[in-house]
Amino acid sequence: MYKKTIFLLLIVLLYGCSEELEKKFDYEIGEVVLGDVRVEVEIADSYEKVMFGLMEREKLGKKEGMLFIFTDEEPRTFWMKNTLIPLDIIFINSSLDIVKIQHAVPCKTETCPIYPSGKPAKFVLEVNEGFSEEYGVEEGMKVEIST
Secondary structure: OHHHHHHHHHHHHHHHHHHHHHOOOOOEEEEEEEOOEEEEEEEEOOHHHHHHOOOOOOOOOOOEEEEEEEEEEEEEEEEOEOOOOOEEEEEEOOOOEEEEEEEEOOEOOOOOOEEEEEEEEEEEEEEEOOHHHHHOOOOOOEEEEEO
């Protein structure tokens, strides 16, 4: 009986630790609409949240993502250091037009490639790799953002 109790406590402890790794911050939830597809997003609107992003996440729901909100509009670069899942990185300007879509893969080395917006962007949406192709999301499309 004692061994079973210790085993159950260990499972609960490990589960709690995995949840903590999955979500380092308490993110507000918003919505981004791309065409007729709605994406539930976690809002990264502070320096710390933007810097951590989706690092260490092992999964992301099919219509879930993270929306990075910046105070200014300028060319952006993202990288995939410590990011475990491949992503579509969708750069959006202040007029809510998609200016660039990058397909990014996890980086497992010290030197990681960067993924530039090419044009000024105020928002960046990260979703699962292949999302853009699956839902017909293209550069030049308008998006709606609700935070």
